[in-house]
Each structure stands twice: as C-alpha cells, then as structure tokens.
Amino acid sequence: MPEREKILIAVAWPYASGPRHIGHVAGYGVPSDVFARYQRLRGADVLMVSGTDDHGTPITYGADKEGISPRQFADRYNRVIVEDQLKLGLAYDCFTRTYTQNHYRVTQDLFTQLHDKGYLFIKKQLGAISPSTGRTLPDRFIEGTCPICGYREARGDQCDNCGNQLDPTDLIDPHSRVNGEVPEFRETEHFFFDLPAFGNRLQEWIARQEHWRPNVRAFSRNFVNELKPRAITRDLDWGVPIPLDGWRDRDDKRIYVWFDAVIGYLSASIEWAANRGTPDAWKEWWQEPSVPGYYFMGKDNITFHTVMWPSILLGVGDLNLPYEVVASEFLTMEGKKFSTSRAVVIYVRDFLSRYDPDALRYFLTIAGPETQDTDFTWAEFVRRNNDELVGTWGNLVHRTLVNAHRNFGAVPPAGALSDRDQQVLSAVAAGFETVGDPLGRARFKAAIGEAMRLAALVNQYLGEEQPWHLVKNDPERAGTVLNVALQCVNNLKVMFTPFLPFSMQRLHELLGFDDVLAPMPEVTEVEEPDWGSHLVLGGSYPSEPRWHPQDLTAGHSLRTPVALYKKLDESVIEEELRRMEGAGGD
Numbered sequence: 001m002p003e004r005e006k007i008l009i010a011v012a013w014p015y016a017s018g019p020r021h022i023g024h025v026a027g028y029g030v031p032s033d034v035f036a037r038y039q040r041l042r043g044a045d046v047l048m049v050s051g052t053d054d055h056g057t058p059i060t061y062g063a064d065k066e067g068i069s070p071r072q073f074a075d076r077y078n079r080v081i082v083e084d085q086l087k088l089g090l091a092y093d094c095f096t097r098t099y100t101q102n103h104y105r106v107t108q109d110l111f112t113q114l115h116d117k118g119y120l121f122i123k124k125q126l127g128a129i130s131p132s133t134g135r136t137l138p139d140r141f142i143e144g145t146c147p148i149c150g151y152r153e154a155r156g157d158q159c160d161n162c163g164n165q166l167d168p169t170d171l172i173d174p175h176s177r178v179n180g181e182v183p184e185f186r187e188t189e190h191f192f193f194d195l196p197a198f199g200n201r202l203q204e205w206i207a208r209q210e211h212w213r214p215n216v217r218a219f220s221r222n223f224v225n226e227l228k229p230r231a232i233t234r235d236l237d238w239g240v241p242i243p244l245d246g247w248r249d250r251d252d253k254r255i256y257v258w259f260d261a262v263i264g265y266l267s268a269s270i271e272w273a274a275n276r277g278t279p280d281a282w283k284e285w286w287q288e289p290s291v292p293g294y295y296f297m298g299k300d301n302i303t304f305h306t307v308m309w310p311s312i313l314l315g316v317g318d319l320n321l322p323y324e325v326v327a328s329e330f331l332t333m334e335g336k337k338f339s340t341s342r343a344v345v346i347y348v349r350d351f352l353s354r355y356d357p358d359a360l361r362y363f364l365t366i367a368g369p370e371t372q373d374t375d376f377t378w379a380e381f382v383r384r385n386n387d388e389l390v391g392t393w394g395n396l397v398h399r400t401l402v403n404a405h406r407n408f409g410a411v412p413p414a415g416a417l418s419d420r421d422q423q424v425l426s427a428v429a430a431g432f433e434t435v436g437d438p439l440g441r442a443r444f445k446a447a448i449g450e451a452m453r454l455a456a457l458v459n460q461y462l463g464e465e466q467p468w469h470l471v472k473n474d475p476e477r478a479g480t481v482l483n484v485a486l487q488c489v490n491n492l493k494v495m496f497t498p499f500l501p502f503s504m505q506r507l508h509e510l511l512g513f514d515d516v517l518a519p520m521p522e523v524t525e526v527e528e529p530d531w532g533s534h535l536v537l538g539g540s541y542p543s544e545p546r547w548h549p550q551d552l553t554a555g556h557s558l559r560t561p562v563a564l565y566k567k568l569d570e571s572v573i574e575e576e577l578r579r580m581e582g583a584g585g586d
Helices: 022-042 057-066 070-088 101-116 195-208 214-224 257-275 299-316 348-354 357-366 378-407 419-429 436-440 444-465 467-473 475-496 501-510 571-582
Strands: 006-011 045-052 094-097 120-129 142-145 172-176 184-193 293-298 324-328 331-333 374-376 522-528 532-538
Touching: 006 022, 022 045, 022 070, 022 293, 022 324, 022 331, 022 348, 022 357, 022 436, 022 444, 045 070, 045 257, 057 070, 070 094, 070 348, 070 357, 070 522, 070 532, 094 257, 101 120, 101 257, 101 299, 195 214, 195 299, 214 299, 214 324, 257 299, 257 532, 293 299, 299 324, 348 357, 357 378, 357 444, 357 501, 374 378, 378 444, 378 467, 378 475, 378 571, 419 444, 419 475, 436 444, 444 467, 444 475, 467 475, 475 501
Parallel strands: 006 045, 006 293, 045 094, 293 324, 331 374
Antiparallel strands: 094 532, 120 184, 142 172, 522 532
C-alpha cells in the first residue's frame, strides 16, 4: 500500500484574552478547516495544529483588571475558545495552548540552540513601559504615525501600510493601543535575535515562492529588505523563562510572546505525537523535505510567518520552512472595523447561539476576506443564506429527496440516459476537478462558487425535466431523472463537505448511509506530571479517499427527508442591528 501524502496545516494562535469574534475565525479558523477537510477527503495524511496563545500583554492586562492571575485569566478563555471552535467544527489534530510543560520545554530548547550557535546576543535598548501599570508594553501594542510613509496606525514593530520594520521609538506620537496613554521609555537589557544574519537566505527563499498570494509575497519582500536585530525577551513576569544561568530564576525577564508563539506549531506537533504514544511521529511532518507546510492567518501576522519563524527554523536547522502562507485580509462589520471596546463585534458563541454553524461557514467562505477586505452585513448574511444556501443547494437537495422518497422510497433504477442526462452527470463528476483544483490552491471562494454553480445546473435540469409531473404518466422516465439528480446530489455532497460539514453529514444520513462522512473534533483533557491538566481539541479522521465520483445503486434506501437549512426572516436584520446599538455600537 503506497504511503499517503503528508500535509502540515499550521493555524495562527488566538490570544486567550477573550472570546473570538467572527473576524478572527474568518482569517485563521474556517479557511484552515476547509483546507484540512478537503485534503483528508483526498486521502492525504493531515496534521493540523494550533492552540491558544496564553502569554502576552492582552492576558496580563485582562488579569490585572480583574485582580486575578494571568494563568487564571488564560485558563478561562482557553476553555471558551476551545468550546467555540468545537461548535464551529474546526477539525484540529491538536489544538492545545502555550501554557504547557511541553511548550515551555520546546521553546527553551530552540532558544538554547540559537544561543549556542551565536544567533542571540545581549543588548540594551529603550523599552516601553505603561505608566498606569508599570508593565512592559510590547511593540505590537504601541501605535503611532509611521515616520516613513505617514500611516497613522503603524505599530511598534512594523507599518502595515508600507511594510517597513519599526521600533516603538521610531513612531511619531506613540500611544498605547490598550488605553491610549503615552508610554515611558526606559533603558533595559535583553536578548536579541540576529535577523540580519538570515537576510540573504530569506530574500532568495521568498523570491522562489511564486505560488504565494501577491499580498504575502510583496509584504515579505519589502520587510526583509531592511532587517534589524529584534529583542526576543521582555521585562515580564508571565511567560516562558529564559533557560540560561543567571536568567532562568529571574522574575522580571521572560521570552517574548512572538518568539514563543510561532514555536507553538512545532511544540503542538510534538505534543500530538506524544499523546498518541508515538513520540517521534512529528518528525515525519517537520523533517521530511517533501512535506509541505501550509500556514493560515490574518494579514497582520504575515511577517511573523515569512520572516521571523523561517529565521528561527533556519537557525535551528533540519526543520522545514513554510511552503504556503495563506493570509486573509480583514473583515469589517457594517462598514466599521471590529472593535470589542466599541461593541462593533459579533462573538462566535453569540452567533452560534442563534444561527447554524454551516450558515456562518458558508458566508465566511463565499463572502469572506480571502484576498481583499470585505464587510459583514446582516442584510448580506440573510440574503446569501436564503437565496444561495437555502434557495439553491438546499432546494436542490430537498426536492430531489422528497420526490424520490415519496414516489420510490429508494434510489430508483435508471433507464436509458438522454444526452441531457449525460451532460449533467458529466458536469457534476468533473466538479471533483473544477472544485478540487481551487481548493488545493487555497482559493476557497472560487471553489465554493463552482460547487454552487453545479448545484444550480442540476436545479435547472430538474426544473426542465419536472419528474414530479412525469411520475404520473411516465414513471420510468421520472425514475431515471431522479436517479440522475440523486447521483449528482450524492457527489455534490462530498464537494460541499469541506465547507458545510454539519449539514453534509446529515445529508449523508438522509441518503441512507450510516458511516461518518464529516467527522467532528472532540475535547480531551491531558495531564502533564507536576504541571497540571489542559484541554486539547483533536479527533480521529478517516483516511479512505472520497474525493471522486461515486454511484448510488438502484434500490438503495432513502430516509425521510428533512430540510437542511433554515430560511431567515428579514426581521433578523433589524433585530441584529438593534442588538448592536444596544451593546453600545456607534
């Protein structure tokens, strides 16, 4: 039996600082799960890893505000995020967290290797301190005007407009993104990572990545042109300790979050292997050069995955560089930037308390920020749900199953096929290529659009043939038409599974199958000796390839049809807008 193709899917780590909103999962969550489910349906051996980022300023600020420890604060929101992603059906192999003994050990090991090879050195710099808390204010939480291009929302580590690397002291009128106060700058001593040592290799490597999205490639090439050493420790008491004599027992110095968070991809893979009782299995995804690694994130994290993380990997050696960096643009809401403080936000859990997960997954795929900033509006959500999910695909499924079940109770036999029958069967069978090709290239909007086009084609065929009328005078022909429609629905079911796993599992069962087509993740609790337990979102996913045309045999029993999707009343739009206003939006 030939060895299955292996694929690593590395998904950006959400901060354990609060519940995630739909703008977050539009970038890292839904696209990565669609890709993973497609690859598994192809028969690939997928390892999809991520977790909550439990360190960093958002956690310490939130904990200080509530008067609890950072660990207590991170514990709470780690659980919330795990539960939300479970409800959204994100099928990770290992979704863990950075506050684990395993992650600390792996992070410290890579830090030590880089130090021993001379890529880390000690240097003094001006560090930003929050006057109100006395805590370090990390670069990413300082905002000001870019001194190069004049962009007014540049961050303390880079400008998202021109792509240049910055220091907080470079910014004009710097202020805290947390509370708006002007930071104090004090001299402090830290370990710096010698990024310029990797400049030439990074430039050559990025230049070869012609398959990257244009925004990713352009942003990365711009950033790598002027690399500077970057501090990888901070004046903190929450984070991974520095594993060197004279530093490891200090309460005021920790490894900086951007360094330890990207290492999480590797540590989560190592944890996955250990949890399975195969501690060396992670090496098959990380040390075999032919195995591609796909990284999913929002565009504000591009350079961490195309410059910072690759530099760590190059410095350590013997670990694969990213193959593809799938960076989404930003999702806005009713024309406004998502903002928790201004109540311009829709939390995943609130959304799923009122609407089905597949309705959200569909919208974020067909209308999400794949290659450009896009806007979520309730009017557009209702329209796409009703006109497309219900009106096109749901309608095709329902009238096909209702007429077949009512008149035959099972898949009717097919008589002689007309040219029209053959055309529609061939078009749908070809969908495994026309839908699969863009899916394999992480072009999800094109893929689901093609699947919807095929569903509309079959709907048109049914409307022309009208088997519900034929059954009275020509039941044999009615049976043939419904056989054709059922074959098409059965194959389209597989094509829609990466996008709509909940409803496609229900459809699989309505078509008379008892096995699992779209497996869902499960939550387990993992115990680490002398450390404590933590939640892991993972699962067992079948390896049998299904991404190919399959025939329904005549006589195959069908179950009593039920509607897959709910049509939403137009009143939903005003209700949700009022809810936003009541929460304090402006």
